[in-house]
Amino acid sequence: MQSFIITRQQTFMESFNKKIKLFFSTNMEKMIFLLSICAAFIATYISYINHWILAYGDAESHINIAKKVVNGLTPGFAQLGGIWLPMTHILMLPFVIADPLWRTGLAGSLISGIFYVIACIYIFKLTRLITQHNFASFIAFTIFATNLNILYLQSTPMTEIPLIAFFILSSYYFVKYLHGNHVLSSLILAGLFAFGASLTRYDGWFLVLFETLIVISPGIFNRKLFVRQKGDMILFVTLAGFGILCWFVWGGLILGDPLYFTDSIYSAKSQQLAWMAKGELPAYHNLLLSIIYYVYTALANTGFFIFVISLVGSIVFLASNSAKARIGTLLVLFVPFVFNVVSLFLGQAVIFIPGLTPQHFDYHLFNVRYGVMIIPFMAVFFGYLVARVHKSLKLVLIMLLILQTALFFMGDTPVITLADGTHGLSANKVPTNVEQFINEHYDGGFVLIDDYARTISITQSTIPMQKVIYVGNKPYWDESLKHPEKYATWIVMQKNDAVWSAIYNNSKIQGDLYKYFKKVYTSQDILIFKRIN
């Protein structure tokens, strides 16, 4: 009788287990969808109440660009400019129309949040594509979704999360193509999302390049495949590279220089030249240091345990004979690493990170968010290792994952991207009494301001974007710098910014300034003038 009861209990448990497994396997993507939405919502709420959404100066600039397209003094797509790639700005357009979404930065959070959810789902799908293992794929999703640096960035208007999403989407379809599944549609979709990536951040250009090279490479090594691979390559690169071509054309037609994004005084290259002049571009033309800088930054973003385990996972993957399209898969997921190392090496980017940046440098925390770009790689190969190892080792890996996550959540490992936004060089203008003064005294009229110099935070002031005259409002800006009285009621200038240089430092125009305006605010760096009625 007892054995009968035990048998019945076992049968019941087996059936229950089966049902649970079936439920999870069939509803996994839905679960991930819901979980990632919850995570995005909570993280954004925390950022919102702590005023972290626009903690980065760039975050405000991104959302302001979108706002200027729809609500600026001279609205239109030309406001997208030619330095930052336009994808996220365009996607924000419908949301920034609402002033509260613009001023709080939530318009950007929405976009990043949506891309975060997409990235979560596709990290899962990509890992499953490679491992055919639901649980391991769920672990990969967990690594990505619970990374606090990712969670923070997805609550901001920054462009890293949209890029990661495009990158993962493209990689997923690209790997599908490499596996020979739905070859044509997969290749087109890989190209389409690479196109998206190429218009989101310049990292995307490397993705296009790498995927193109991976497509053609079988044809180079095997002449019989050449025609086919060449066709595939053209098909891919025509779509994937179309965004890049458009960006050159945009620069040429709208801004007068196809290479405006790199030649302009506002470009990253120009910024890095300033660092170089100060001797604070350590990785420039130093490959080893470039690698060290990026590895160190990646490690700081992912956590030690995850970083090391993922690295092992990637080596096991490469060594595995059963894995399909190993080199191609690895290479495509490795693109962010290559891009960032090359950028550091060429002096196109700079990272300052405590522990590595020399003490005598002015700043020790800057651009560390670049490290998050490697998290998808880490997540996928952590998942791969989980899929490959024995049950007992699986448990160890999971324990280490939990430990790493706990360290982040308990604050023992700093959320370095947030730190950069709150007190690093990337930090936005902290509201001072300048904004307070404007909020108390601004009573309408145009405000002439060098927006690029971030003299004040426009989102945190009460000035409507339509009333701001900045460098992008060409006729108004140029004329105002010569005749400040022509349009402006207010002039806000910061020491050595464009307005200061053109008006305050020019004795002739300074005369006009004092003729038509009176100084209403003075601080060490900032002066505010108001027009005399």
Added chain:
Amino acid sequence: MQSLSIIIPTWNEVGNIGHLIERINNTLYHKNISYEIIVVDDHSSDKTQSVVKHFAQRFPVRLYLKQGIPGKAQSLLEGFSYAQYDLLCMIDGDLQYQPESIPEMLDKINRGADVVVANRILSNTTFIRNFFSRSFLYIFGKILHGLNFDIQSGLKIFKKEIIERLHIYPSPWTFDLEFLKKSLDAGYKIDTINMRLAKRTSGETKIHLLKSSWEIGINAIKMKFQGKEIIPFHRNTRKVKGNGFHYNGKEFIHYSLLKPAETAFQRITFQQGVYIIVTLLILLTGLIINWHTTIIIFIAVLTFLYFIDLLFNLYLITRSFVKPAEIKVSIEEIQAIPDHIWPSYTVFCPLYKEWQVIPQFVNSMSKLIYPKDKLQVMLLLEANDKETIDQVAKFNLPSYFEVVIVPHSYPKTKPKACNYGLTKATGEYAVIYDAEDAPDPLQLKKSVIAFAKARRNTICVQAKLNFYNPQQNFLTRVFTAEYSLWFDLVLTGLQSIGAPIPLGGTSNHFRTKDLHKLKGWDSFNVTEDADLGIRLVKEGYTTAIVDSETLEEANSSLMNWFAQRSRWIKGYMQTYLVHTRNLKTFLPSNKRVHLITFQLVIGGKVLSLFINPLMWFITLTYFIFRPFVGDFIESFFPAPVLYMGVFSLVVGNFLYLYYYMIGCAKHGHYDLIQYVFLVPLYWLTMSIASWIALYQLIVKPHHWSKTKHGLHLKLKETSDQVKQVVKKELATKNMVGI
């Protein structure tokens, strides 16, 4: 012996009618001509009826009282309806016309005339009447209608079928002009004799000279402006010649039950003409009142249409991937069916001056894996193509081939030949192949199975077309890319949404009974299959695409390509105009949405060819001469229009180009993908072809610009490439014994 029904309209002719009957009898009796006299009396107040009744006792005379409205014309029409014989004679009852002329007139009929008119020689009339009569003849007969004989003559003999065929709507005195004019338009031959008009000896003339002249004159002018009428064949002619009609005296035999109004015979209807003129007038008025705003609106409308077309095409291409609609047929499915089960199949192959490709065609047909005893391969040759007929006679054609000579007639088109072939088709299923086609050997079997697998309302199975000589030159490469896009992406996309599919020129399979139900092809449409594709959707049917391919010869000569492409575009224009005559015809079959897809697929495709050069010109001018014309051009593009336009320009052109690449890749033409970058040049040539097409639509709408085939045979290199593609020799002369 000839038999004649003589109709005499009378009104108070008591003094003449008896003599007339006697003179008729005397004349005809001696000439051994049987006759009947039908007197239609218009309620005479004298003894006319009594006299007629009296004579009816001695002669074959019947008296009828007029039923309808007063006037001679109505009396004649009623009289014709009582006639028993196939020849009719009308003669006035006033004895001014000499019945002794009738034998001479009959003689003319025997010599081939269909209508004989007795021209009056006026000697006993007043100068005024004579002047009026001659002037009338000259102005209203000769100048206005080109009728160089005595229209108003009261003595005429003609075949009864003419009156049965024509629809005549005369006023009391206007029968003659309308009758003669329409007889000429209906292709009848009119002859004349001269006859001296006698002086009236009894009774009074019924004609009020001025009043009747006015009536006849007005009617002549009205007829001139009413335009020509399409006059269908008489039932007896139909039995002999097939379905057809006359227009402006010219005979057209189209062998289809389609009414002329359902065909592309007429370019535009009156209503369409009014719409076009009104639209142009509105545009012109707008330009006069405020040219700048009018141009802005014009550009905005065009831009919007472009934008919609762009989205629609994107949707179609996506659908073709997401929901591939083509029917797949496996080898196992084919092998499961024993030979005796397969239905009989008719293959139409219209040939015109291209006998050189016959060996290739015979080869292709022989390669078809289908029970040959179930095959009827019909070579449709034109009677006037003596060279092909002679060459074919030399060939030792397989037993399942049948040579059918299509009698010489207009229009000279492929669909006309196919309609003729359809009347002789014995197969349960039917398909058209061009002579240079190399179909998939299993295509017939696949199509039969596809019909079984398709939805119930599937009436046509279209095989995909592609080319076997893509590598011949630049033109064939891009042409192949275009075909790959059309058949591998667009058509499958259209099928997936059940939209009207403009069928390709060949390899569309039907159940023969369905083809009859659809009344065959429109012989006047130079893209008859596109028309058929739309027509069948309007009837509530659909087309399915089967996963089978027919390889054709890509046009390798630019001039030949222009001829072919301008014909296709002209055909699309014809199709668009035919199916927009009555837009309500789209409605009953629950296909309302396809009214829009039809506009986009046919109308949009053609319109864009005309508009593209204008848009490219504006864009190029803007960027090249920006300092001079930049502001001016910008003033026509308000922000929403500008953004929509720029999006269409950049994304639209890119996508269209990219679709070609996808088409190539999907079809496996990887070696052609790189040539797609040159497609914009091809688009330019297409736009040129569209203007040629428009010119041809106006000047020679039914002209079939023949595409020369067999150009690939001249080049050994191309022949070798073809062999590689088709995996067989296309042309083996030995096969046909030459």
